[in-house]
Amino acid sequence: MSPTRTAATIFNVDFLRGITALAVLVWHYQHFFYPSAGVSLAVTDRPLQPFYSSLRWLYEYGANGVQFFWVLSGFVFFHAYRSRDNISLKEFFINRFSRLYPLHLMTLLLVALLQTVSQYAVGHQQIYPFNDFYHFLLNIFLASHWGFQKGYSFNAPIWSVSVEIITYIFFFAYLKTAGIRLCSALVWLAVIYVAFQGPDTNSFAQCTILFALGGLVHELQFWINSRTPKWVSPLGAITLTTSLLVYLYIKGAWNPTVVVFALFPSLIWLAASAETIGFSSGRIGELVGNTTYASYLIHVPIQVAFMTVADLFLIDRMDIAKTPAFFVFYIAAVFLLSHFIFKHVELPSKRRIQAWLNPALRNRAIQEPLIQPLKS
Template identity: 35%
Template sequence: MPDRLRSLDVARGIAALAVVFWHWQHFFMDVNPLGHDNNLAAFNAASQPLYSWFSGFYDHGYRAVMFFFVLSGFVFFWLYSDSISQRRCSLQKFAVLRFARLYPLHLVTLLIVALLQWYCREHWESDFAYSFNDGYHFGLHLIGISYWGFESGYSYNAPTWSVSLELGLYAIFFLVAYLGHTTWRKTLGIAAIALLLERLHLGGRWAEPVGAFFLGGLTYYGSMQYLKRRTNRSDAVLYVATLLVWVGFSITGKFVFRTPVFPLTILTLIVTEIRFSKLFQPLAWIGDITYSTYLLHFPLQLVFVITAIELGFDSGIFYHPASLLIYLAILIPGSWLTFHYFERPLQTWLRGALMSKPISRPAERPTAPLADVSAT
C-alpha cells in the first residue's frame, strides 16, 4: 500500500464538488428571500446551469455523502485501528487530531453563516434555505451535535450534518478499537447489523452511516488481502466488476449495487494508482481542498443571494451558466487559500499546543476523509 493514496484524495474532492452541485437547488427553495421561482414545485432541475454536463451531480450528488462515510471507515481503520487497540494512540491524541483538523473551520463558517442569516432576516424577514437559526441550534452546532436527533430541523451551515454524524462515528470506532483488536469478522458483523437495520428502517439516522463506516473498514481488510494476491487477470476482473456495479447502481440504485459500489471503487482506485503511480499526483490538490470546499460552499451561496438581491436580481439569475462559473471561480481558489493559509497552519499550531508530546507529521500522510470533510 502506498504511503499516501492520491487517487482517494482526488475521489473525495470530486465527491465534495458533487455535493456542491446538488445544493445548487438551495437558490430555489421555499425558504428564500429571492422571490420569483423560489418554490421547488416550480423548480426546473434540468434548467440548472450546464445541466447537460453535470446532470449526475445535480441529480445524485447527495449520494456522495455515503462515499465519504465509507472512505472515512477505510482511512480510520488504516491509520488508527491497530494503534488504538495496542494503546499507542490514546483518546487524548485521537481527540486532539480530530479537533484540530475539523473544528477551526467549522467554527468560523458557523459564525459567518449566523451573521449572514441575521442580515437576511433583518432586511427581508426571511432566512435562506434553512430556518432553524436560533440560539438553541447554534449551541448544537457549537458542540458538534447538530444532527444527533436533538434538533428541530436543519440550521445554520446545515451541510455539516454529515460532519456531526461523523464525529459520532469516530467515537464508536474508537470504542470498538479500544475494547479489543479489530478484525475483519468483527467489522463485518457491525457493518452487516447496521445495514440490516437500515434496510428494516430501524436504527434511525445512525444505521446507514455506521454501516457505511464499518463497510469502509471491511474494504480496508479486503484491500490488504487483495493486494497481496493480485495479478493482471484479477485486476482486469476487478475493473470489469466495478464498471458493471456502477452501471447497475446508476440504472437501478438498488441496495444490491449500492452496497459494493463504493468499496469496489476504492479498491479500483488503489490498484490504478499502484499501476500508474504518477497518474494522480497533479490532481492531489483537489483532495486538499475537500473540507474547505464543503464547509465554504453554503456560506458562499448566502453571499451570492445577498448580492443578487442588492443588485435587483431574483432567483432566475441562478439558472444562468455565468452564475455557476463565477461561483466556482471563487469557491475553488478560496478553498485552496483556506486550506494552505488557515486550516493547515492552525491545525499544526493546535496540535502542538494541545498535545503533551509533539505529533509526527507522517501520521497524517495517508488521505484524510471528507469529514476531514463530510456533507448532505
C-alpha cells in the first residue's frame, strides 16, 4: 500500500529529484574505470565512457547534482514545515532519523562486507580507499564528512547527507525562532551568507547557504502566487530560466556560480510553478522521485560487487563498462532495484522506527510529504 500523500505534494519537484539522481549516477559511472581504490579515471580518459558525446555535461559536471539537492532540500523543507512551526525537536529528529538512517546503515554494512571480500579475493579494495575501523565509526554516526576524515570511505555518497545534518540544526533553530515567512527567509539567508563569509568557505557553508536559498525560492513563489494571477509565477520562472540558459550558451562554458546559485533555483521555481497551472508530472514524478535516495546509496555497492567479481575472474571490466548496452543495463538495474528498496525497505523501516520511537506519530508520520531530500 502506498503512503497517503498530501494535497500540497509537488510532483514536478519529485521528478527533478529523480533526474538529478540520474546525473549523479552518470557522474559516478567513472568508478567502473578505477583500477583500484583511490586511483581515479583521468579527465582525458572520460570520453571512453558510453554516450559521452550526448551525456558530456553529465559526465563532466554531474557532481554538481549534490549542490542541486541542497537547494532542493531547502525548498522541500520550507514546503513541508511552513505550517508546522509547533513541531517538537523530538518529532523533527524522528522524522529525519527514520527517513535517512536505516538505508544508510544497511548500505554501510553491505559496502563494508563487499570491501572485505574484495580485499581478500583480489588483494585490493574498490573505488574508495579509507575503509578502516576509524572511518567506519565516522560513517556510523553520519560524520563521514565533518572534517575528521582522511578522504572518501565506504559508501561515500552519504557525505552530502553528513554535511546536510548540520544544516538541519540551523533550520530547526530558524523554524522555532523566526518562523517560515518571506522576510525571515531573506534575513536568514543574508545572516548565513555573512556568517560563513560567502559560499566557498567549506561544504558546511555551501550546503547551508544553498539550503537557505532553496527556502527563499519557496517563499518567493508562495508570495507571488498569493498576490498575483496564477500564470505570473510560471511566466517569471520561464523567463529567468530561459535567460540563464541563453547566457550560459553564449558564454559556451560551464559557470558553476551561475549554474548553482541561479539556474538551479530557477529550475526548481519553474517546476513548482508549472504544477500550480496544471502541468504536473503526476504519477511519473512520484515514481521517479521515490527512487532517489535508494539510487543514491545503492549504486556504489552494486559497483563494488561487479568490480570485485570481474577482477576475481580476470575479466576486463573497463571493456565491459565502455559498451552502451552495459551502461543502459546498469542505469535500469539501479532504478528498478531502487524502486523495490523504496517500497519494501525504506517505507517499512521508516514506519517501524517512528512507531517505536514515538507511537503518537504512527498515523501522522506517513502524512509527511515524500518530496524529501537525499539526501533530499
